Amino acid sequence: MDATFTLVRAREDDLPFIMATERLDGYDRLVGRWDERRHREAMVDGSHAYFVGYEGEAPAGFSILRFWNAIERVTLVRRLAVVSPGQGQGRRLLNAVVSRAFMETELHRLVISLFPENLRARRMYEAVGFQAEGVARGNAFFGGQFHDELVMALLRPEWEARQALAASADTIRG
Numbered sequence: 721m722d723a724t725f726t727l728v729r730a731r732e733d734d735l736p737f738i739m740a741t742e743r744l745d746g747y748d749r750l751v752g753r754w755d756e757r758r759h760r761e762a763m764v765d766g767s768h769a770y771f772v773g774y775e776g777e778a779p780a781g782f783s784i785l786r787f788w789n790a791i792e793r794v795t796l797v798r799r800l801a802v803v804s805p806g807q808g809q810g811r812r813l814l815n816a817v818v819s820r821a822f823m824e825t826e827l828h829r830l831v832i833s834l835f836p837e838n839l840r841a842r843r844m845y846e847a848v849g850f851q852a853e854g855v856a857r858g859n860a861f862f863g864g865q866f867h868d869e870l871v872m873a874l875l876r877p878e879w880e881a882r883q884a885l886a887a888s889a890d891t892i893r894g
């Protein structure tokens with residue numbers, strides 16, 4: 721049976737887990753990483769929101785959002801990584817993050833950018849409801865070079881429609 725998945729706002733003592741996860745083998749090509757000082761600054765800058773997802777008692781992954789609760793109502797999923805990819809942790813984590821963002825803020829548009837070759841991430845983002853919009857050229861300075869990024873987004877009406885569909889499917893299942 722699957723352990724219960726829970727999402728919590730991260731605290732400073734979650735930083736060792738977050739930093740270890742963004743440094744997992746092979747992740748250097750896929751996701752950014754910061755030193756402890758940069759994380760500590762971001763955690764209290766009023767723009768970033770940090771989350772950790774737990775499978776039962778064990779931390780499974782983290783996500784960092786930027787422009788949390790911003791007046792423009794556009795928020796960015798700035799970083800997302802799980803400890804055991806390919807087992808559904810990412811989908812559970814992102815679903816929880818998305819729900820939290822739309823429920824706790826007046827957010828209208830949630831954006832996530834990824835390297836176009838990161839097909840595992842793209843597939844998972846699509847499963848959560850994000851749509852690919854296009855390639856932003858040279859959008860990420862990463863590993864000393866500028867890289868293109870695929871921009872994906874989920875708008876509030878789309879998220880609400882998915883929620884309504886899931887609720888009616890639950891009713892039919894009884």
Ligand SMILES: CC(C)(COP(=O)(O)OP(=O)(O)OC[C@H]1O[C@@H](n2cnc3c(N)ncnc32)[C@H](O)[C@@H]1OP(=O)(O)O)[C@@H](O)C(=O)NCCC(=O)NCCS
Binds near residue numbers: 801805809834
């Ligand atoms: C991206 C990430 C968060 C996704 O989480 P995850 O737990 O691996 O994703 P899930 O297991 O929920 O879903 C992955 C989907 O991609 C599919 N997939 C796996 N490898 C794939 C590949 N090489 N090409 C295409 N699809 C692939 C899986 O089959 C699954 O789809 P399905 O549920 O329809 O079968 C996770 O892989 C991760 O942490 N990667 C390293 C860091 C990273 O890339 N972060 C994102 C930066 S934008």
